[in-house]
Amino acid sequence: MFAPNPTMAATETDTETLSRLYRELLRIRRAEEGILELLLKNKLSSTMCHVSIGQEAVAVGVCDALEPDDYITSTHRGHGHFLARGGAMSALMAELMGREAGACRGRGSSMHLVDASIGHLGSNAIVGGHIPIATGAALWTALRGEHRVVASFFGDGATSEGIFHESVNFAAVQRLPIVFVVENNQWAMSLPWAKSTAQQSIEVKAEGYGIAGVDVDGQDVLAVRTAARDAIGRARRGEGPTLLGLSTYRFLGHSRADPSSYRDKAEEEKWRLRDPVLLAHNLLMAHDFDEEWFEQVDRDIAAEIAAAIEIAENSPPASIGEVFSDIYATPLEGIR
Amino acid sequence: MISTLTPPRTVTYREALREALFEEMEADDRVIVMGEDVGKYGGAYAVSKGLLERFGDRRVIDTPMSEALIVGAALGAAVVGGRPVAEIMYMDFVTLTMDALVNQAAKLHFMFGGQLSAPMVVRVQQGVGRGAGAQHSQSLEAWFAHVPGLKVVAPSTPADAKGLLKSSIRDDDPVLFIEHKGLYARKGTDPGREHTVPIGVADVKRPGVDVTVVAWSNMVHTALDAAELLADDGIDVEVIDLRTIAPLDMQTVLASCRRTGRLLVAHEACQTGGLGAEIIAQAAEHLHGLLHAPPRRIATPDVVLPANTTLERALVPDTDAIASAIRDLVRS
Ligand SMILES: Cc1ncc(C[n+]2csc(CCOP(=O)(O)OP(=O)(O)O)c2C)c(N)n1
Numbered sequence: 263m264f265a266p267n268p269t270m271a272a273t274e275t276d277t278e279t280l281s282r283l284y285r286e287l288l289r290i291r292r293a294e295e296g297i298l299e300l301l302l303k304n305k306l307s308s309t310m311c312h313v314s315i316g317q318e319a320v321a322v323g324v325c326d327a328l329e330p331d332d333y334i335t336s337t338h339r340g341h342g343h344f345l346a347r348g349g350a351m352s353a354l355m356a357e358l359m360g361r362e363a364g365a366c367r368g369r370g371s372s373m374h375l376v377d378a379s380i381g382h383l384g385s386n387a388i389v390g391g392h393i394p395i396a397t398g399a400a401l402w403t404a405l406r407g408e409h410r411v412v413a414s415f416f417g418d419g420a421t422s423e424g425i426f427h428e429s430v431n432f433a434a435v436q437r438l439p440i441v442f443v444v445e446n447n448q449w450a451m452s453l454p455w456a457k458s459t460a461q462q463s464i465e466v467k468a469e470g471y472g473i474a475g476v477d478v479d480g481q482d483v484l485a486v487r488t489a490a491r492d493a494i495g496r497a498r499r500g501e502g503p504t505l506l507g508l509s510t511y512r513f514l515g516h517s518r519a520d521p522s523s524y525r526d527k528a529e530e531e532k533w534r535l536r537d538p539v540l541l542a543h544n545l546l547m548a549h550d551f552d553e554e555w556f557e558q559v560d561r562d563i564a565a566e567i568a569a570a571i572e573i574a575e576n577s578p579p580a581s582i583g584e585v586f587s588d589i590y591a592t593p594l595e596g597i598r
Numbered sequence: 599m600i601s602t603l604t605p606p607r608t609v610t611y612r613e614a615l616r617e618a619l620f621e622e623m624e625a626d627d628r629v630i631v632m633g634e635d636v637g638k639y640g641g642a643y644a645v646s647k648g649l650l651e652r653f654g655d656r657r658v659i660d661t662p663m664s665e666a667l668i669v670g671a672a673l674g675a676a677v678v679g680g681r682p683v684a685e686i687m688y689m690d691f692v693t694l695t696m697d698a699l700v701n702q703a704a705k706l707h708f709m710f711g712g713q714l715s716a717p718m719v720v721r722v723q724q725g726v727g728r729g730a731g732a733q734h735s736q737s738l739e740a741w742f743a744h745v746p747g748l749k750v751v752a753p754s755t756p757a758d759a760k761g762l763l764k765s766s767i768r769d770d771d772p773v774l775f776i777e778h779k780g781l782y783a784r785k786g787t788d789p790g791r792e793h794t795v796p797i798g799v800a801d802v803k804r805p806g807v808d809v810t811v812v813a814w815s816n817m818v819h820t821a822l823d824a825a826e827l828l829a830d831d832g833i834d835v836e837v838i839d840l841r842t843i844a845p846l847d848m849q850t851v852l853a854s855c856r857r858t859g860r861l862l863v864a865h866e867a868c869q870t871g872g873l874g875a876e877i878i879a880q881a882a883e884h885l886h887g888l889l890h891a892p893p894r895r896i897a898t899p900d901v902v903l904p905a906n907t908t909l910e911r912a913l914v915p916d917t918d919a920i921a922s923a924i925r926d927l928v929r930s
Pocket residue numbers: 338339387388389390416417418419420421447449450451516
């Protein structure tokens with residue numbers, strides 16, 4: 263039933279790790295399918311919604327390699343990063359539905375997820391806008407000798423922003439404990455990677471900054487995890503930042519309204535064969551996981567998502583009063 | 599009793615700022631300073647001189663020439679526990695940091711449901727006086743008054759500079775701290791060690807009954823000089839120093855206008871879209887029928903500032919221009 267996968271090499275990985283990763287990949291896939299359903303039913307509080315279907319191995323492989331005290335920053339396409347880092351399914355669903363129980367108490371919606379308690383420092387609707395924030399967090403942990411590492415997820419398109427250069431350059435000079443995760447889904451809206459840059463190798467780009475860099479198959483969750491562990495290890499040992507280039511593909515449009523008419527259907531078909539969920543599934547089958555096990559995982563995830571949506575639906579909508587009172591963390595003495 | 603023999607100690611605006619940094623860095627090891635040439639060089643206007651020697655290069659950080667990174671990274675450090683004071687050499691360069699200030703720092707507390715906050719200060723200096731030209735002299739404070747979530751201050755005296763800088767560092771929100779290149783050498787009373795000034799509170803720098811003049815930063819001194827000049831003509835001018843640009847302390851301004859019945863706003867920034875427009879709009883909304891004359895503003899005209907001190911001086915409102923505007927107001 264599944265296409266065979268010749269390149270995913272997971273021989274030394276224990277099946278416990280593999281099954282944990284698979285479960286997380288599927289959890290994100292099903293959650294985003296659920297979100298698209300809610301969108302069609304007009305149940306989301308905002309019209310903005312970017313799903314990462316096809317890219318799940320990036321979030322899962324990197325987050326699995328992080329420690330609980332580490333930090334991440336994320337993008338407009340950040341549902342997967344949020345869940346993989348340990349964000350609650352109900353906080354995600356309630357946020358998207360504009361409820362008080364949401365990650366941002368219903369104010370941020372799809373592009374502004376956050377959970378400070380698990381080191382998720384926020385996803386961002388300004389492409390590249392969070393890269394210096396991640397860099398500053400890494401600066402602070404380094405200055406304090408905290409041994410934390412920051413992983414900053416951003417897309418191929420973000421590498422064209424000036425702030426990418428300023429951040430990577432500074433992190434390199436200061437040897438900061440940060441991993442710049444280039445989630446290269448080949449497209450920045452309608453702009454292909456080849457038109458974003460004349461040097462498509464992240465490893466070569468990194469060389470120019472004097473730091474480590476790798477080009478990795480981003481559909482292979484084990485390859486991602488291994489490369490992320492290397493990069494995170496370097497960062498934690500004080501050996502500086504890494505540019506982690508992960509090749510992946512967004513299976514759907516850029517956003518709800520985008521039919522991706524600018525893409526070649528053959529290219530889409532080719533990448534569809536390299537579905538990260540499918541690849542992990544195949545590997546587990548090769549390790550003798552049976553249908554019953556897969557069905558149980560399906561049921562568990564479906565139940566978690568249904569429960570999360572129920573929590574969201576029972577949560578009060580975001581309140582308008584706090585729109586005025588919550589602008590500042592320190593109230594003003596002088597404004598009466 | 600205070601001895602009449604020892605005059606009150608005076609400090610310059612620059613020294614007051616430096617003392618505020620020293621004291622806050624001494625009191626709280628989460629306070630760090632970062633920016634271009636803030637270390638050995640001591641800052642382009644010598645405010646951070648001596649900090650590197652005292653606190654070391656882990657707390658006084660020379661960054662590459664990357665303004666967007668400086669503010670963005672200060673924000674990142676603030677989010678995870680630091681209390682950074684970032685320096686942007688000239689207000690004009692703030693254009694390069696707009697995303698970090700406007701879309702990120704200002705928004706984060708509310709947008710993330712109160713989970714994160716940004717206890718950071720961005721120090722900048724602006725203004726004319728040195729013929730620094732079109733790209734090094736602009737007064738851009740009004741832009742930031744238009745961004746809810748930022749606090750913006752612009753002190754005019756050494757005591758206010760020190761007190762507001764200490765308050766800004768202790769505040770949990772992003773504060774844009776606007777200095778003026780014409781003020782660094784100005785002397786004033788030393789407010790002493792534990793002096794803070796609350797953000798959001800204007801100050802009556804000179805009480806008067808005939809007309810209210812609202813100013814901030816360097817223009818406060820021009821307004822005070824004009825008031826002095828007019829005192830000889832029997833015109834009693836009240837000068838309000840806003841001190842905080844955002845959010846505005848309109849209560850102090852409106853209360854003064856209710857007493858004097860006349861309002862002039864004086865600013866160095868160019869006129870169109872300047873803060874004067876907002877203050878006068880609010881006065882019109884709240885004081886209809888109470889003013890004896892239409893409120894007025896006096897500002898630099900909408901020009902590109904020339905790097906020529908003669909032309910520069912001819913364009914920015916000076917003591918005579920303010921005095922003449924006040925005379926017109928009082929006569930009408
Ligand atoms: C600074 C900025 N420019 C443009 C946009 C509009 N926009 C949103 S996503 C996007 C493409 C981003 O591409 P990439 O970084 O590769 O991320 P992807 O959407 O592929 O995940 C654009 C142009 C934006 N949000 N921010």
